[in-house]
Amino acid sequence: MYKKPSIKERLKYKFDNTLSRGTIALIFWLAIFSILIILIGALLFTFARVELEGEKLSFFEATWQTLMRTVDAGTVAGDSGWTFRFIALLVTIGGIFIVSTLISILTSGLENKLDDLRKGQSKVLEKNHTLILGWSEKIFPIIEEIIKANESQKKPKIVIMSEKDKIEMEDEIRSRLLNTKGTKIICRTGNPLELSDLPIGSPNEARSIIILAPEDRDADTYVIKSVLALTNNPDRKKEKFHIIAEIGNEDNLEAAKLVGGDEVSYVLTSDLVARAIVQSCRQSGLSTVYTELLSFEGSEIYFKYESYAVNKRFFDISKIYNTSTVIGIKDKEGNVTLNPQKDRLFQEGEELIFIADDDSTIVLDTIQNLEINNENIREKAISKNPQEKTLILGWNEKGSKIIEKLSNYLYEGSITTILSEQDKTKEDIEKLKEKDLNQEIKIIKGDTTNRKTLEDLNITSFDHIIILSYDHLEFRKAEAKTLISLLHLRNIGEQRNKHLRIVSEILSEKNKRLAEVSKADDYIISEKLTSLVVTQLSENKSIKKVLDDLFDAEGSEIYLEKAADYIKINIDLDFYTVLESAFRKNQTAIGYRINAEKNNPNKNYGVVLNPKKSDKINLKEEDKIIVIASK
Template identity: 25%
Template sequence: MLVSWLVLSCLAVVVPVSALVVWTDPGSPRSLSGRLSAVWRTSAETLRLGAPTGAPMRMALSVLLGIVALLCVSTLVGVITTGLGERLAELRRGRSMVLEQEHAVVLGWSEQVFTVVGELVAARGGARCVIAVLADRDVAEMEEALTASLGRGSAVRLVCRSGSLTTVDNLALVTPRAASSVLVLPSEAPDADSEVVRVLLALRAVLGDETGPPVVAAVRDRRQLPAARLAAGGRGTIVETDATAARLLVQSARRTGVGEVLRDLLDFSGAEFHLVDVPPALREEPAGSRFGDLLLCFERYGVVGLLGPDGRPRLSPPPDTVVGTEDRLIVIAHDGVPQAPVDCRAYVDPAAFAAPQPEHTGPVRVLLLGWNRRAPLLVEALRDSVPPGSVLDVVVDETQPVPVQDQACSPGATARLTVSCRSGELLHPESLKNLDLFAYDTVIVLGADAVDGPGHPDDRVLVTLLMLRELELRAGRTLPVVAELGDHRNRALAPLGPASDVVVRGELTSLLMAQIAHNPHLAAVFGELFAAHGASVHLRPAHHYTPPGCEASFATVVAAARDRGECAVGYRRTDSEAGTGPRHELRLSPAKAERRVWNEGDEVVVVANDSAGPGRPPGTLDAVPGMRHDRGDDPALSGGSPGRQSPHDCPAQDRTRGVDGTTG
C-alpha cells in the first residue's frame, strides 16, 4: 500500500510538471505526438526509467528495467542504512572492542567511581588519557554522569562499555591485558564482595598467568579478604573499605582535621607520597647516613621513612637508624622531581623548642548515634585505642532491627571499653537534649546503609547534625562531632561546628585505590600507614614543639619533632578571627626556611609510631585495611594497644578530643 501511494504521488507530480515544461519550451515539437514524446522523455529521465522511444514493447521493457534498477538501488540503500543503524545501536549499547594501549580500566559502578576516575585523570597532570569503564548499566547514562562529574573541558577520553562483569567475553571488551592498571569497585548490593571475587576470577581468566597490569580491588567484609587475595593473584592488591572507614572515623574523633590531612595526602592535587633515592653525597658520610639527619637535608621534602630493598617500609623509624646502601627515602612532596640536598640545620633555633609536657592518658567517654554494618568495626577500633576505663554509649533508632547489643558488647569489650546500648528517636530534638551531650569527649554519627529502607542514607545524618549544631549554638559550647556520609556532594550541606568533621564513606578507599593503581610500588607504604598499629598520621598541638606566640622556622618544628621520635611534614593554621568560626589552612611540605608565629590553635602534621599492643613488638604490621604486603605474610586482623591522648590547651578545638589512641 505504501509503495502504491508513493508511485501515484510521484506520477501526480512528475507527469504534470513535465508536460508544463514541454508546453512552455519554445523549441518543443509543434505536433501533439511530438510533445507527448517529449513529456515521456522528461518524465522517464526524472524517474530514472530511461528514455527510449519507438515500439510500445521497447518502451515497456525500458520501464521494466528502470523499475528493477530502482528496486535494486533502493534495496542497497536500505541494507546500508540498516547495517549502519545496527552498528550505531551496538556502539550505543557498548558492545564494541576497546582498541587502546596503556589505558586505565575501571570495573563496576558505585559512588566511588566518580572519585576514582577523577583521581586517575588528575594523576596524568592534564595529559591526554583514556579511561575505560565497564559496568552493567546503560552506556549513555554512565557517560553523561562521568562527563558531568569531570567537566566538559577535561583532557580525558571516556570509553564506557555495558555488560556483566563476571563474563569473560565482556571483560575482553575493555582489553585489560593492554591496560596500565585495573580497578575493581564494589557495588552497594548485599552480595557485592562475592561479586568482586567473581570479577577477579573472570579477570584472572582473561589475563592468564602472564605478567599483566596491577589490579586493585576493594571488598567490604574482612571475611572475603582471603578469597579476594587468592582470586587476584600476585598482581592484585585488596583494600577493605569498611575497616578503613571505621578507623578514619576513630582518627577523626581523636582530633579534628585528620581526615582533611589524609585526603590531601592521597589525592593528586597537592602533596603526595613519593620514593626518592638517597643523594650520593649523603651516602658518603664516614659513619653512614642516619635517618634523623636526613630530616633536615631537603628544603621541600618531608622525609617520613625508609623503603628497604626487600620492599618493606619503615615509617618514622628511630632517628639513629642507619640508612642502608640500597634503602630509598619515603617522602611527602608536591612532585617527585629529585631535589638537591640542602643543609637546613642553619634554620633551626634550639632556643625555640618547647619544654617537654606530660600527656594525659585518662579514660574517655564516646557517644555513638546510629548503627550500620561498619559500627562493629568502629567499636573494635575504639576498644584497641582508648585507655582502660573508657565508656561508649550507643543510641540507635527505635525502628532499627539490628541486634546492636550482641554486636557491640562482644567478649572482651569490658576489659578496656564499657559499652552500653539503648534505643531512641534520633530525629527528635528532645531525645538529643536528654543525652547530656557535653559530658562526652566526642560524638560519632553514623548513617544507615544504602540498602536499608527508602530515601537517601545521608538524610538522617544531615538532620542529626543540624540538631546537634543547634544545641551547640544554644549552649554556647563547642561540641566535637564526627559524622559519616555516603555521598561526597553532601559534605557542603553538613552543618558543622568548629570542632566537627565529616568522613565520606568510601572516599578514602577510592583515593587509596587510585594512588596504588598509579604508584604500585607505594602499596606497602600505604599498607603500614593504614594498619591497625604502627605509624600513622597525627595532628599534634603546635605548643608541643614551640611555645605559643614564638616566631620560629618550620625547620625548628621538624627538629623538635625529631627529638620526640616524630616526622613533621606540615601544619594546620587556625584563624580564630574568621567571621564564621575558626578557619583552617593546611600546608604540607612547606619550605624549611619558612618562618611564622605559632599560635595557640595551630597544629603540626606528623607521622609517628603508635605504641605496640600487649605482646606485640613495635612496628609489627597488620593486613588491615586488607592490602597485601610484599613480605607475603598475613598477620592478625586486629589487636589491642593502649592509646595516648594529647593535652588540650585550645578550648575551641581540643577541649574534648580525648581519643588520641593508636589506630592506623
C-alpha cells in the same frame, strides 16, 4: 506419517538461512539478481535483433546497454523503437527494484551498526589505559582523581565497562564531570563476569584495572568473580595484572586473596572507613590531612631513590630537603618503615618516602649549616587522658569495627555510650563480649534526632562524639538524620559554651556543603575516602603498605598535637625548628594546622602539609603540629 522435506523446502530453508546472516548476505543475493537481470536483458536484445542507431546489438553491447538501464532509470527516455523500448522498460523496472532494495539494505545495515555502537559492545583498541569494571557512585570521584593524576600524561584514557547502558553512562559522566582536562573517557556495555565480554575493555593492554563493587548485598561475590575472570582467563597476558578491587566484608578477604594472589590489591572498605572514623574522632582535622595526602591535588606521597642519601642517617636526610618532607624508607624487599629511628642509615637500593607537591620539587637544599635555636624548642611531655568517654549516635555495619578499633586507643575504665533506634545494635555488641575492648559499653535505644533525648545524655561530658549513618534507611533519609543530629549537637555546644569534638560519617560528597553548616570537626565521606585510596593504588601499588601502616593502630599514625608542646608560640620561627623538636620526641613533623582557619574550606580547614621549611611561621596557643609517630 513422517514425510521427508521436499527439495523445494530444503532450498527455501538454505535460502532463509543465508538471508539471516545479515547485510553482506543480502547484498550478495542482490548482486546475483542484478547479474541475472542484466544477462536476461542482454539475451532479449540479442535474440530480438534490436538495432541501436542503425546497427544490430552484439551480446556484449546488449549487456552494456542493459547494465546502463539497470543502474540509471533515466537512460530509457532516449530509446526509440517499441521492441527496444519494451525490453529496456522491463530492465529499468528491475533496476529500480534492485537499487531501491540496495539502498534499503545499506540503510538498515548502517542503522544496525550504529545501534551496536550505541550499545557499546565493540572492542576498545587502546593501550596503557585505566580500565574500570563495574559502576557505582564511587566512579565519579575515582574518575576525577584519575583525571588529576593524568594531567602530565600524553593522551590519557579511561575505559569503563559495566552492565549499565553505554548512553546512560556517558550522559551521567557528562552531567557530573564538566571538565575532563584532556582525558578521553570511553564507555562500553558488558558483563565483567563473562569471559566473552572482558576483551571489550582490552584488559591485557591496561596499565591498571579497578573493580568496583555493585551497590547490593552480593557485592563481594561479584568482585571475587570479576577477579577470577581476569586472572584465570585463558586469553590473559603472561605479565601480571595491576588490579585494585573493593571488598566489603572482612570474612571474604582470604577467599579473595586466594583468587587474586599478588596481582590484586584489595581495599577493605568498611574497615578503612571504621579506622578513619576512630582516628579522626581523636584527632580533630585528621580527615583533612588524609584527604590531601590521598588526593592528586596538593601534597602527595612519592617514592624516590637518592644516591646522595646513601649511608646517611634518616635524621640528617630529613633536613636537606626544603620543599619536600621525608617521612620514611622503603627497603630492598619492599617493606615500608614510616618515622624510622633517627639514626637509621639509608642503604643502597632503598627508596626514600616523601610528601611533596610534585616529584619535581624533591630537590636537595642549598642551605648549609642550619642553626636551630634550642630556646625555641620545648621538650614538654605530651599528656593524655587515661580514661575517655565516647558517644556514638546511630549504627550501621561499621559500628562493631569502630568499637573494636577504639579499644586500641582506650585505657581501662573508659566508657562508650551508643544511642541508636535499631534493635540490631544490641545484637552486634553481644557478639563482641568475648573480646577485650578496654571500655564499658552502654546502649540506649532512642531517636538520634530528638533534641530532648540528646540533652538528657549530658552531651558536653563526652570527650569524643561519632555520628554514623543508618544503613537500614533509604540513603536520603539516613543523610537527613545525620545532618539534623549534627545541627542539634552544634547548637547544644554553643548554648553551653563548650566545643564538642564531633566526627560524622557522610555517605555522599554531595552533602558535604550542607554538613559544613554544623561546623563539625571532621567528616568522613565514605565513598570519597574509598575512591581516593582506590585511585592512589591504581597509580602506585607500593603506596598500599604506607596506608596500611598509617591506618593501623600498631604502626605509625598521624597525630595533631598542641604546638605549645613543641615550640615557643607567638614568635616567628622556621619549620626546621619544628622538625628538630619532633625528632627529639622520636616523631616526624609533616605540617601544622591553624585553628583560626579550621572552619574555612578555602584555607583547607587550616591544614598546611609539607610547608617550605625555611619560611617563617607564627603559631598560636590553639594551633597544632601534624606529626607521624608510633605510640
